[in-house]
Amino acid sequence: MSDYFVRALACNKTLRVITAVTTDTVSEAQRRHRTWPTATAAIGRTMTATMMMGVQMKGDEKITVTVQGEGPIGVIVADADTQGNVRGYVTNPEVHFDLNQKGKLDVARAVGSKGFLSVVRDLGLKENFTGRVPLVSGEIGDDFTYYFARSEQIPSAVGVGVLVNPDHSVKAAGGFLIQVLPGAPESVIGKVEKHLNEIPPISRLIDEGRTADNLLEDLFPDHDYQVLEHAPVHFKCTCTKEKFGHSIAGLGIQEIQTMIREDQGADAVCRFCKNSYHFSEEELEAMLK
Secondary structure, three states, X not given: OOOEEEEEEEOOOOEEEEEEEOHHHHHHHHHHHOOOHHHHHHHHHHXXXXXXXXXXXXXXXXXXXXXXXXXXXXXXXXXXXOOOEEEEEEOOOOOOOOOOOOOOOOHHHHHOOOEEEEEEEEOOOOOOEEEEEEOOOOOOHHHHHHHHHHHOOOOEEEXXXXXEOXXXXXXXXXXXXXXXXXXXXXHHHHHHXXXXXXXXXXXXXXXXXXXXXXXXXHHOOOOOEEEEEEEEOEEOOOOOHHHHHHHHHOOOHHHHHHHHHXXXXXXXXXXXXXXXXXXXXXXXXXXXX
């Protein structure tokens, strides 16, 4: 089944919930960046969480998340829109370690526990909304949970997971986001917290064939929820040759003349999708005019 997310209200409309399967989306990122397993898990978790944040926004709004720890993976960047489109990249894709003590990919070691998670919300206004919090574990899910509580004052639970095959391909990926709405009773919060500690990891459930709808059932087995939306999730990059052309033109006359004289053209590669764009001497000369 293709990737998709479900948006819902739960527990008598006191909780806001999103569940998602992102296996194909993370697979596309892995294929384009040729990430090794631990790096795949890190970028996959970040993209999944960023996508779930994005679909909560409205209209043409966009969101960009940067995870910058002191670990060998370097910087992880993901951005998403309101339609379930997401993309991402990591500075050092060739990072992998043995499984941690819990038998999971050691994302915390790759990311590092010291650093920052930054969120920029492009609301279509003159100034963007920016929030930044320190990393609490490097496990990504914990760090997003802390971001919501600290920066946006929304008690939340974020679960994201990625399983990787021995050949580095993605076996399963997805996540959930549960947020407490004003007026939610403590009994509901306690019940949900207890259940989250009991259910299997989200990636294992998806590997067993659970869909985004099934995940909603797993999270709320008493079926006390109301589905608001189903929508697809895709890896989608917004880069174009025209955009790169504008960037090259902005470098200035001397820089473009150097490209023509020394390289007889120019090549630009998108960090997000790895698509390459070539600019001939004639195209560069047209920029000068």
